[in-house]
Amino acid sequence: MPLGAHPGPSPQLRELKQTIRRLLGLDDDTAVVVRQLACTEPGCPPLETVIAVLPMNGRARRWTLHTTAEEITEDDLRAALLAAPPEGA
Secondary structure (H helix, E strand, O other), X not given: OOOOOOOOOOHHHHHHHHHHHHHHOOOOOOEEEXXXXXXXXXXXXXXXXXXXXXOOOOOOEEEXXXXXXXXXXXXHHHXXXXXXXXXXX
């Protein structure tokens, strides 16, 4: 890999982003960021998945799922995105 080059997102993360866009009815101007982060809270799994939706105009929204991106199903996303209010909203 050339110096300074970064590998693209994994197919799983791309699929999660597409599903998030579809479930929330987002336009192409709204950024969707999905990151896996180490969780340091007691009882938390080693990795958690953080989803951020950043519209051009409007308030950013964020959700945390206490599981790895590979384990998230569409039903998990639907429950998290549509049933629970986003963090920071």
